[in-house]
Amino acid sequence: xxxxxxxxxxxxxxxxxxxxxxxxxxxxxxxxxxxxxxxxxxxxxxxxxxxxxxxxxxxxxxxxxxxxxxxxxxxxxxxxxxxxxxxxxxxxxxxxxxxxxxxxxxxxxxxxxxxxxxxxxxxxxxxxxxxxxxxxxxxxxxxxxxxxxxxxxxxxxxxxxxxxxx
Numbered sequence: 001x002x003x004x005x006x007x008x009x010x011x012x013x014x015x016x017x018x019x020x021x022x023x024x025x026x027x028x029x030x031x032x033x034x035x036x037x038x039x040x041x042x043x044x045x046x047x048x049x050x051x052x053x054x055x056x057x058x059x060x061x062x063x064x065x066x067x068x069x070x071x072x073x074x075x076x077x078x079x080x081x082x083x084x085x086x087x088x089x090x091x092x093x094x095x096x097x098x099x100x101x102x103x104x105x106x107x108x109x110x111x112x113x114x115x116x117x118x119x120x121x122x123x124x125x126x127x128x129x130x131x132x133x134x135x136x137x138x139x140x141x142x143x144x145x146x147x148x149x150x151x152x153x154x155x156x157x158x159x160x161x162x163x164x165x166x
Contacts, residue, residue: 033065040064040082041071042121049120051101057092058084069095069111069125070160077154093149095127098137102129107149110134113156114144123160125152 033047044067046053054072056064064084066072072093080086093106098117104127111125112134118124125147128134134146 037065039067039071041066041074044120051096051098052119052124053096054106055092055094056090057094058088059091060085060088062088068119068121069106069127070119070121070123070157072106073125073152073157074161077157097129097133098126099133100129104129109149111147111149111152112138112141112143112145113147113160115141117141125160 033050033053035045035047037046038044039046046065046067049067052068054066054069056066056072056075058064058079064075066075072095075082075084076090076093079088079090094103095106095109096102097104097109106127109127109129110131110133111127113123113125115126115137117126117137119126126134126137126141126143128137131146137143138146
């Protein structure tokens with residue numbers, strides 16, 4: 001009887017351990033950003049621009065920080081240009097909703113471009129959690145396009161980044 005009970009407890013503990021380990025390592029980005037953290041793409045200190053900071057977590061668990069969506073996308077489309085291992089994949093993309101500053105899954109966000117609102121390095125993809133907020137912003141701030149993540153292309157990124165004066 002004791003062996004059966006011990007086996008039952010052991011099985012329950014094993015099940016519990018497996019379910020705890022199945023939780024994603026980085027389910028929500030941390031708000032604390034070190035003052036010495038730099039954008040992987042342009043080298044700017046990202047803590048200076050907390051409303052614009054974005055993050056990527058790769059398949060090795062490394063977190064890369066960016067001073068805006070534009071630089072995050074530059075890295076996303078060509079991580080090797082910025083020193084990343086080509087074998088790693090992007091697991092998570094985090095951006096902040098422009099109005100609420102809440103962290104969002106960057107793949108589910110809506111983005112406005114061509115508005116009169118600029119990020120730390122000029123023209124920027126302005127992220128929103130929902131389409132209605134993005135449409136309102138587009139109208140109020142004279143945006144030119146509303147995009148979802150799959151609509152963003154490397155050519156758009158290159159065009160926007162060509163205006164940088166560094």
